Structures are given as C-alpha cells and as structure tokens.
Amino acid sequence: MSKQTWLQHALAQRGFQPQNQVVALIVLGILIVLVFGGIYLSQVANFATTNRQIEELIAVRDRLERTNEQLRAEIAALETVPRLLARARELGFRQATANDIEYLVVDGYNPNRDRSVVPLVAAAEDAPPVYEETFGGWLQQQFDALRRQFESFGR
Amino acid sequence: MSALPRQEIINRRMPIVVFFLATISGLLLFAVSRYQWLPPEVQREFLLRGQANVSSVRRLPAERGLIFDRQGQPLAFNTIEYEIGVSPNLITRDKRLDVARQLGVILQRDEYELLQLLNSNTSWQLIARPVSAQIGQQIADLNIFGLIINPLSKRFYPQGELMSQVLGFVIESNDNTRGAMGVEGSYNQTLAGRTLQEQVSAIPFGLPSDTKPTGQRGMSLVLTIDRDIQFWVEEELRRALEQTGATRGTVIVMNPRNGDILAMASLPSFDPNNFIRVSDPALLRNPAISETYEPGSVMKVLTIAAALEQGVITRDWTYNDQGVLTVGGINVRNWDRRAYGLVDVTTLLVDSLNVGAATVAMSMGTDEFYSRMRAFGIGQPTRVDLTGEEAGIMKVPGDPDWSEANLATNSYGQGLSVTPLQMLTAVNAIANDGLMMQPRIVYQIIDGDKVIDAQPSALGRVTSKQTADIVTEMMVQVVEREGGVARARVNGYTIAGKTGTAEIPSPTGYETGPNSSIVTFVGFLPADDPQISVLIKLDRPNEYWGSIVAAPVFRQVAERLVILLGIPNDQTRQLLQAEGGRVNSGGR
Numbered sequence: 001m002s003k004q005t006w007l008q009h010a011l012a013q014r015g016f017q018p019q020n021q022v023v024a025l026i027v028l029g030i031l032i033v034l035v036f037g038g039i040y041l042s043q044v045a046n047f048a049t050t051n052r053q054i055e056e057l058i059a060v061r062d063r064l065e066r067t068n069e070q071l072r073a074e075i076a077a078l079e080t081v082p083r084l085l086a087r088a089r090e091l092g093f094r095q096a097t098a099n100d101i102e103y104l105v106v107d108g109y110n111p112n113r114d115r116s117v118v119p120l121v122a123a124a125e126d127a128p129p130v131y132e133e134t135f136g137g138w139l140q141q142q143f144d145a146l147r148r149q150f151e152s153f154g155r
Numbered sequence: 156m157s158a159l160p161r162q163e164i165i166n167r168r169m170p171i172v173v174f175f176l177a178t179i180s181g182l183l184l185f186a187v188s189r190y191q192w193l194p195p196e197v198q199r200e201f202l203l204r205g206q207a208n209v210s211s212v213r214r215l216p217a218e219r220g221l222i223f224d225r226q227g228q229p230l231a232f233n234t235i236e237y238e239i240g241v242s243p244n245l246i247t248r249d250k251r252l253d254v255a256r257q258l259g260v261i262l263q264r265d266e267y268e269l270l271q272l273l274n275s276n277t278s279w280q281l282i283a284r285p286v287s288a289q290i291g292q293q294i295a296d297l298n299i300f301g302l303i304i305n306p307l308s309k310r311f312y313p314q315g316e317l318m319s320q321v322l323g324f325v326i327e328s329n330d331n332t333r334g335a336m337g338v339e340g341s342y343n344q345t346l347a348g349r350t351l352q353e354q355v356s357a358i359p360f361g362l363p364s365d366t367k368p369t370g371q372r373g374m375s376l377v378l379t380i381d382r383d384i385q386f387w388v389e390e391e392l393r394r395a396l397e398q399t400g401a402t403r404g405t406v407i408v409m410n411p412r413n414g415d416i417l418a419m420a421s422l423p424s425f426d427p428n429n430f431i432r433v434s435d436p437a438l439l440r441n442p443a444i445s446e447t448y449e450p451g452s453v454m455k456v457l458t459i460a461a462a463l464e465q466g467v468i469t470r471d472w473t474y475n476d477q478g479v480l481t482v483g484g485i486n487v488r489n490w491d492r493r494a495y496g497l498v499d500v501t502t503l504l505v506d507s508l509n510v511g512a513a514t515v516a517m518s519m520g521t522d523e524f525y526s527r528m529r530a531f532g533i534g535q536p537t538r539v540d541l542t543g544e545e546a547g548i549m550k551v552p553g554d555p556d557w558s559e560a561n562l563a564t565n566s567y568g569q570g571l572s573v574t575p576l577q578m579l580t581a582v583n584a585i586a587n588d589g590l591m592m593q594p595r596i597v598y599q600i601i602d603g604d605k606v607i608d609a610q611p612s613a614l615g616r617v618t619s620k621q622t623a624d625i626v627t628e629m630m631v632q633v634v635e636r637e638g639g640v641a642r643a644r645v646n647g648y649t650i651a652g653k654t655g656t657a658e659i660p661s662p663t664g665y666e667t668g669p670n671s672s673i674v675t676f677v678g679f680l681p682a683d684d685p686q687i688s689v690l691i692k693l694d695r696p697n698e699y700w701g702s703i704v705a706a707p708v709f710r711q712v713a714e715r716l717v718i719l720l721g722i723p724n725d726q727t728r729q730l731l732q733a734e735g736g737r738v739n740s741g742g743r
Contacts, residue, residue: 066235066306067288069233069234069235070234070235070288072229073232073234076228076229076314077313079228079313080314080315080317081383097714097718098645098647098717098718103723103727103731105727105730105731
C-alpha cells in the first residue's frame with residue numbers, strides 16, 4: 001500500500017469529509033476573529049481606563065494649581081508692608097532711625113570686590129534607556145488591564 | 156454581409172474599451188496626483204477641512220505673566236474666581252428645591268429666586284458670577300449633577316493701592332483680556348502670553364491632551380521698583396499732603412547711575428483691584444509721566460550747566476544784577492524783586508535769581524540754548540517703558556508763538572512744561588557725570604526658566620564730567636550755604652539740590668492768591684558719589700515756596716532712603732573708600 005493510500009484511508013476513517021473541512025475552517029476563522037476581537041477589546045478597555053485616570057489626574061492637578069495660586073495670593077496679601085509693620089509693632093519693634101544704625105568698617109573688606117562664581121559642572125549624560133519588556137510581561141500587562149477594567153465596571 | 160460572430164465583436168471592441176478605461180484612469184490619477192503639488196494655502200485649507208471632520212478647535216487663553224518688585228515681592232498675581240451655571244434640564248424637578256436650598260445657603264441668596272432660575276426653560280442658566288474660590292469650591296463639593304462651575308482668571312494686586320499708577324490694571328473680558336495703563340499696558344504683549352488653539356479629537360477613546368503646554372503662559376516681569384521704598388515714599392507723600400494742604404503730589408526716586416526707577420508715587424491714586432469704581436478717570440493716569448507743569452527754578456540748573464558746557468560762562472563768571480532785565484518787551488524780575496548787584500554763578504543758583512538765569516541764556520543765544528535744552532530731553536519724551544508718557548512743551552524759534560521773551564523766561568522754568576520724570580532725568584545727568592540715562596521700570600523679564608536682564612541705556616552725554624562736577628558743587632551750596640535750603644539738609648550727608656516754585660497758568664495769565672503754586676525740590680545724594688536722586692512735587696500747597704514746602708518732604712524721604720538702601724553717612728563712607736571699597740545701593 002502506498003503512503004498516499006494509507007493517509008487517505010486514515011482520513012476516510014475519521015470522517016474528514018469536505019463538508020467537515022468547511023466547518024472546521026469556519027470554526028477556525030471564528031476563533032481567530034474572537035482572539036483578535038478579544039485583544040482589540042482589551043486594548044480599547046485599557047485605553048478607556050487610562051483615559052479616565054488621566055482625566056482624573058488632570059482635574060486634580062488643575063485643582064491643586066488653583067489652590068496654590070489662591071494660597072500664593074493670600075500669602076502675598078498677608079505680607080504687605082502695613083501688615084508686617086503692624087505685626088512688628090505688636091512684637092515690640094520700632095522703626096530704626098539714622099542714629100540707631102552703626103556702620104562698621106572692616107579692615108581690608110571691599111564690598112565691591114570681584115565676585116567669583118563656581119563654574120557649572122556639566123551634567124552627566126543620561127544613561128541610555130534599557131528595554132526590559134518581555135512577551136510574558138506584556139501579556140501580564142494586558143491581563144491586569146482587563147482585570148482593572150472589569151473591576152472599574154463593577155464599581 | 157454576414158454578421159460577425161459575437162465573440163469576434165467583443166474581441167474587436169475590447170481594446171477600445173480598455174483604452175478608454177485606461178485613459179479615464181490615467182486622467183483620474185493625474186487629477187489626484189495634482190493634489191500633491193497644490194499651493195500651500197490650498198493644502199492647508201484641505202487639511203483643516205479634513206481635521207474639522209474628526210476634531211474641533213478649543214481656545215486656551217494664556218495665563219497672564221506675574222509682576223514682581225526688584226526684591227521678588229509679588230505685585231500682580233492671577234487668582235481664580237468661579238462662574239456658577241446650571242443646565243436646568245439635567246436636574247429633576249423633585250430635586251430642584253433641595254438644590255436651591257443648598258445653593259442659597261452657600262451663596263447667601265434667596266432660595267426662591269434660585270429656584271426660579273433652576274425652573275427656567277433654557278439649556279444653560281447663569282447662577283452667579285463671579286464667586287470667590289472658596290465659595291466655588293464649596294459648590295463643587297456639593298457634587299450636584301447639572302451644575303456647571305467654570306473657573307475665571309482674575310488679576311489680583313496684593314499690595315492694593317501701592318504704586319497702582321505704575322502697575323496699571325487689566326480689563327478682563329471673555330475673549331480679550333488686556334492690560335491698560337502703566338506696566339500692564341506697556342508690556343501687555345509680553346505679559347499676555349499666547350492664546351493656544353488646541354485640536355480636540357471628536358473620535359471616542361482619544362487620549363485627553365495636556366491642556367497646559369509649556370510656553371503658553373505670558374512672561375513675568377521684575378520691576379526696578381522697590382516695594383519697601385515705594386511704601387515709605389507713599390507714606391511720606393501722604394503725610395506731606397496732609398501737612399501742607401497740597402491737593403496732589405508726586406515723588407520719584409531714581410538711581411541716577413543706571414536710570415532705575417526705585418519708586419514712583421503719586422497721590423491721590425486708586426485701587427487697581429477695583430479700578431472700575433474710580434470716580435475720576437484722570438486718577439488712572441500716572442501724573443509722574445503724563446502731567447506736565449512749569450518746572451520753575453529747577454530749570455536754572457540746566458541753564459547753568461548748558462552755559463558752562465558751551466563755555467559762555469565759567470565757575471568765576473559774574474554779572475551785575477540790577478533786579479530787572481527787559482527782554483522781548485517783558486521785564487524779568489527776581490522772585491523778591493530785589494537787585495543783588497555783583498553776583499557770581501553759585502550765588503545766582505543759591506538765591507535763585509531769574510535775572511541772572513535770563514542773562515546767562517541771552518549770552519548763550521537762542522540756537523545754543525534750545526539745542527542744549529533739547530539734549531537734556533526738554534520737550535521730548537524720555538521713552539520710559541510706561542504707557543501714557545507726555546513729551547512736554549518747549550516752544551523754539553520758528554514756532555508761530557515763540558518770541559525772544561521765551562528765551563528769558565524758559566531759562567528759569569516759565570513758558571515751558573515738563574513731566575516730573577523728564578525733569579528728574581535731566582538733573583540725573585548732572586549727578587551721573589554728564590551722562591543722561593534712560594529711565595527704566597523693568598529690570599528683568601522671566602520667560603519660563605530664562606531670565607533676561609534689561610540693560611541700562613544712555614540717552615546721551617549732555618555735559619562733560621568737569622561741568623557736571625561744577626554744577627553739583629553749586630547745587631550742594633544751594634542746600635548747605637547760609638541762606639540756602641536748610642530744610643533739605645540730612646544730618647551726616649551732603650545733599651545737592653534745587654528748589655522750584657512755579658505759578659499755575661490760567662487763561663488770563665497766572666493764578667494768584669493762596670494755593671496757586673506748584674512747588675518742587677530735586678536733589679541727589681551723596682553729592683560726591685550720587686546713589687539716589689529724588690524729585691518732590693506738590694500742587695497747590697498752603698505755603699507758596701518750594702524751599703518751605705517741598706524741601707522738608709525731601710529731607711524726610713532722604714532720611715528714610717539712606718536707611719532702607721544702607722547708604723552710610725559721609726564719614727563712614729569715606730573711611731570705607733579709604734579701605735578700597737565703594738558703597739552703593741546695588742544690594743537692593
């Protein structure tokens with residue numbers, strides 16, 4: 001018996017008829033569509049979750065910035081000269097007059113001497129980026145994202 | 156003729172059809188390929204149309220730059236206020252009363268009135284604008300669906316009225332916020348920043364973009380003004396107005412070496428946080444640069460300096476003062492109508508003799524006199540970086556209303572007008588060895604991480620150092636000599652100065668009677684190494700003369716300045732100089 005003959009025989013025994021092949025191809029096609037669909041949906045869900053998180057963070061940042069602006073304005077208002085003067089008076093200070101000030105001449109000290117500035121040290125070059133991502137890690141990320149997505153839906 | 160078989164017909168016609176289709180396709184391809192070489196403006200238009208299908212444009216107004224004094228103290232800030240609106244359709248009827256109650260408590264408003272707003276048949280209804288950040292936050296914390304809380308940027312001047320005429324103010328509107336007057340006006344473009352147009356994707360799941368790209372915010376300014384000096388100057392000016400009965404006043408403090416304006420105060424002023432409530436719009440202008448006056452005898456300093464520089468007089472020059480000089484049909488007389496006899500130049504300045512000044516100007520001749528006065532900046536703006544500067548008026552030969560009498564009167568400060576800043580800038584040239592510096596108000600511009608220093612700039616050399624030194628010595632005598640302006644003396648310091656008393660022009664000549672003068676004092680110290688120069692100007696005080704009214708104000712201001720700026724008295728300074736040092740106010 002030739003090789004072809006025993007293979008045909010084996011297939012015939014398993015009932016692998018043309019109509020079965022069509023069904024198998026359709027199932028395979030559906031499976032592929034499902035896999036890619038799943039990956040796509042996972043990506044979209046991941047994307048949507050990240051978006052919401054970023055929007056929340058932007059909102060928090062904007063709110064903090066506004067609060068900072070407000071606080072800076074309040075501090076500036078509290079540091080106006082009349083307020084500082086009033087506070088100083090409360091603490092027992094009074095304005096200095098020319099007679100209260102004593103200037104000392106320090107031998108050899110020249111206030112207008114040449115100023116030396118320490119030269120800036122060149123910043124060390126940034127280390128090249130290291131790529132450590134693995135396929136397993138990527139799969140884990142996708143799984144985690146999917147899980148977060150379900151968790152957020154449940155909330 | 157027998158008919159051709161069907162297949163043969165097809166075979167014959169096929170090349171024609173193919174050729175036709177290929178030609179059409181080629182033409183279409185050619186038409187499409189032409190889009191690659193469209194003019195750029197047409198390409199841009201197509202691009203925009205394409206983008207419009209998938210995105211919209213949102214305007215992101217820039218945050219206005221801040222303003223600081225030279226010590227880093229904030230002078231102008233941005234704060235947030237809120238606009239509270241509501242979409243009534245998004246709040247169910249049964250909840251509206253509850254919402255109105257909650258809002259009423261926070262906004263301190265009638266809940267029935269708020270309920271009417273919530274029941275209105277519109278897609279959006281304004282509830283309150285503006286409300287403070289705290290109230291806005293309280294309402295936001297209610298977390299009511301349908302309430303719309305929009306932040307509004309508001310300019311805030313934490314120092315209140317302090318230097319309001321220097322700072323100017325900001326007119327805020329929804330789509331065109333702009334600075335007006337002062338630094339806010341002159342540096343509006345710099346402070347305003349750049350309004351960005353952001354493309355917002357209309358495609359779902361698009362990543363939200365960071366709405367605050369770098370470089371959007373306007374640049375910040377550091378002024379040459381020192382807040383503490385400004386405060387004390389305004390305090391002294393306020394006290395001076397009360398004590399002298401003057402209606403208005405201006406004080407300018409400058410560093411004559413580099414033109415830095417350390418303080419520029421005018422009263423009455425306004426609160427830039429509430430500029431809209433100012434009853435008199437004239438208050439919004441800065442009188443130090445926009446109001447002109449006849450300078451009076453301070454002008455004699457410039458006349459003497461110009462004549463010395465020209466060489467028509469020397470330090471030892473004398474003339475015979477007969478108390479009156481007739482020029483161009485008018486009689487020039489001294490302030491006390493006395494004849495002083497043989498008088499030298501220093502005495503001319505110390506006793507402020509009009510006849511002497513007119514004699515000197517006549518010696519100079521019209522061309523020389525006016526060209527040198529123009530070199531001092533009289534009749535021209537200083538080009539200080541502030542909005543609203545006036546040039547002043549100086550008629551010159553050739554003008555229809557100029558006469559020879561003008562030459563005489565101009566020499567002692569009548570018949571022409573200057574701004575206070577112009578006058579101080581001119582006198583600063585004497586203090587700075589003859590080199591006239593352009594006054595400046597901005598010290599640094601901060602653009603993100605970059606700090607740009609504004610460099611001092613010279614307007615020109617108006618006299619030699621030798622001439623400047625001689626005039627300075629004479630100005631010292633004005634203060635120090637017996638019979639001089641003793642009220643301007645500051646214990647331990649040598650002051651160079653000159654008073655000015657000017658009449659106020661009226662339609663019929665000059666005003667007479669009480670409160671009819673403008674008094675000034677211009678001085679600098681220490682005279683041998685000037686570090687600050689001060690101009691005092693008071694309008695319509697009860698007393699008539701500048702030596703009585705303005706000089707004491709100068710003394711009070713100068714006494715405070717030497718403490719604030721750490722300028723040691725002459726004795727200490729000379730000791731320090733002997734050690735090789737030189738004290739200046741650069742530390743402030």
